Every structure is written in structure tokens, then in C-alpha cells.
Amino acid sequence: MLIADQDSSVIVVDATPFHPVDHTWPDQPGDSGTITLGDTRLDVSEAVMAALSDEGEFAVADEIPVKRGAEGWTWLVGHRVDGGIPASVAAGGSVTLSVDADRRAGLSRGHTACHLASLALDAAVADLWRKEIGVDPLGNPDFEGRANQTSRIHPDGSVDEYRLGKSLRKAGFDSAGFADSFAEREARINEVLAGWVASGGESRIEVDGPSIVDRRTWRCTLPEGEVGFLCGGTHVRSLTEFSSITVALDLSDPQLLVMTTTAGPA
Ligand SMILES: [Zn+2]
Structure with missing residues (x-):
């Protein structure tokens, strides 16, 4: 056609x-x-x-x-x-x-790194929740699900924006505590990500059928256990495809957290 x-x-x-x-x-x-x-x-x-x-x-x-x-x-x-x-x-x-296989491989690394960074972010701010909210695949309060506004993937990285406004505070998130301990949180995320990259676990996609709209689930083996969630994107086959995954957090606008994730190919 x-x-x-x-x-x-x-x-x-x-x-x-x-x-x-x-x-x-x-x-x-x-x-x-x-x-x-x-x-x-x-x-x-x-x-x-x-x-x-x-x-x-x-x-x-x-x-x-x-x-x-x-x-x-x-x-x-x-x-x-x-x-x-x-x-x-x-x-x-x-x-x-x-x-274009090189570009696809870069996008797959960027997408897997994006998901891992979001899980590491959830883990690094888990103690800042003052109320019970839903949990992510690792059992941490689902900051990603609550606050993520946009996610943009590019070869070997991604940029995620999180809204830290009134509704997040109402949901029980200690935004002031986060701002005060920002540098330590960023270091904690990078420490977690380094551990996950070193673990070299499997990453895969499960598909329910051959159509582009059939349900697809990304699954990844981490030292804490297997994680998985619905995702229509492409991913690496193993965490050994990374030499590193790091994030930089930006809070120049106190209402908006910007997390920039960078993946190094192995
Ligand atoms: Zn995804």
C-alpha cells in the first residue's frame, strides 16, 4: 500500500x-x-x-x-x-x-536503561513516602507511575520528566526531603545501576502475538528478582550489553525533576 x-x-x-x-x-x-x-x-x-x-x-x-x-x-x-x-x-x-541496526541497538540500550533507571529511582526515594501507594515490580513505592510525565528515549540514553507538584505531596511524597538529599539520592541510583549492570542478567520481551498491537511485556533478571512490565518498545537481550548506566538529576525547577540517563555500550 x-x-x-x-x-x-x-x-x-x-x-x-x-x-x-x-x-x-x-x-x-x-x-x-x-x-x-x-x-x-x-x-x-x-x-x-x-x-x-x-x-x-x-x-x-x-x-x-x-x-x-x-x-x-x-x-x-x-x-x-x-x-x-x-x-x-x-x-x-x-x-x-x-x-539501521546500529541505531536500533542504541535505542534498545536506551530503552532498557530508561526502565532500569526508573526502578533505581523508585528504590532511591522509597523512604520519602509518608503514605501507602501502589508498588513497582521490585515492591518499592511506585514514584515512576505517580510522577512520570514524559519519557524520551534516544540512542544510548533517555530523558524523563517527573512532576513534583502539590498532587504528589498530597499523595504523601516528601518533596522537601527529596530536595534536601538530592545529591545522595543521585549517588544511590548510580550505585544501584552499577550493581545491576555488573550482575549481567537476562533481558527479554514476551509477545502475545505477531501484530504490532499485541501485548508485549519486558522482563529482566536483577539480583533482587525478576522484574517485568508492559512495554511496547525494544530492549537489549542481556545486561552484559552495557558497560555502564548512569543518571544525572536536575531540580533547577523545584516542581520538575529531570532525570537524564546515559548508557555505555559494552
Ligand atoms: Zn518501555
Whole structure:
């Protein structure tokens, strides 16, 4: 299927190795790479979600009017290429798809590092909760689930923003205590992450089916036990793929914690 407008075109194929950016929670960028057919090579700038409604409406990325996986839509991966599509690439033809493997590997390290950093953050602020709240997969109060506002993954890292406003204080979080002990908390997170990297545990994804919207669970073996949660992204296969994972915390706006995570490839 080929859909073109002036600036870019989107190609949909039967099956693809490209991982798209999720239009509902766009934390991990879509894969880039190439599509080739004979002598024609098209550069895919980014893989995106695409959806076809039962009524025949086709929508791409931000234009999809419903949440990922909504009923009444067939869910697809769109391959965005700049400009138009040459006549040699026609609907129904066979093409070869190739993902930029280095970039994908960097994004997978960035995504796994992002999840591990959030678990280490939960652990490092666990004593600051004055009320009972839900727990994360390691049994610590789920600071991530309560306060995370945005998560942006890039090759070998991520940036997460946490809202430390009134509603978090009302939920029982000691924001003042956090601000006072900020440097020690950051050091504690980095200590925990170094231990996890050194443990070299397994990391994997479980999928319920072959579609891009089938339920996917990330699982990782840590010294404390196995953790897992729903996640549509890509991940490393083992923590031995890291030489290090470190975070830097920024609280220049006292209402907003910014955690920048950096992964070193092994
Ligand atoms: Zn995830």
C-alpha cells in the first residue's frame, strides 16, 4: 500500500522488521533504514504507526484518531520516506527491508536503561513516602507511575520528566526531603545501576502475538528478582550489553525533576 502527499510518503508491507514510534506514548523513536526493490533504494526516515478503519479510513502517526490497539481498526507499521515514491515501486511488489541496526541497538540500550533507571529511582526515594501507594515490580513505592510525565528515549540514553507538584505531596511524597538529599539520592541510583549492570542478567520481551498491537511485556533478571512490565518498545537481550548506566538529576525547577540517563555500550 502506498500513500503519498507532497513532503513524504508512507509504505506499508505485509511483514516488517521495523519498529514504529507509538503515537499514543511516543517514548521510543521509530526505526530508520532502507527499502530496496531492484536498483531502487528508498531511505526510511522513521517507522510510524498506521491504521486502517473498518470503514476504510487510513491514518498515519499523529493523525490516527484513536488509541493504539483500538477495536475497529487494523494496525500496521508505516515506513515514511521523503518525497514521492518512484513508479518502479508499485503496490503488490516485493521489497527488501533493512533496519539501521546500529541505531536500533542504541535505542534498545536506551530503552532498557530508561526502565532500569526508573526502578533505581523508585528504590532511591522509597523512604520519602509518608503514605501507602501502589508498588513497582521490585515492591518499592511506585514514584515512576505517580510522577512520570514524559519519557524520551534516544540512542544510548533517555530523558524523563517527573512532576513534583502539590498532587504528589498530597499523595504523601516528601518533596522537601527529596530536595534536601538530592545529591545522595543521585549517588544511590548510580550505585544501584552499577550493581545491576555488573550482575549481567537476562533481558527479554514476551509477545502475545505477531501484530504490532499485541501485548508485549519486558522482563529482566536483577539480583533482587525478576522484574517485568508492559512495554511496547525494544530492549537489549542481556545486561552484559552495557558497560555502564548512569543518571544525572536536575531540580533547577523545584516542581520538575529531570532525570537524564546515559548508557555505555559494552
Ligand atoms: Zn518501555
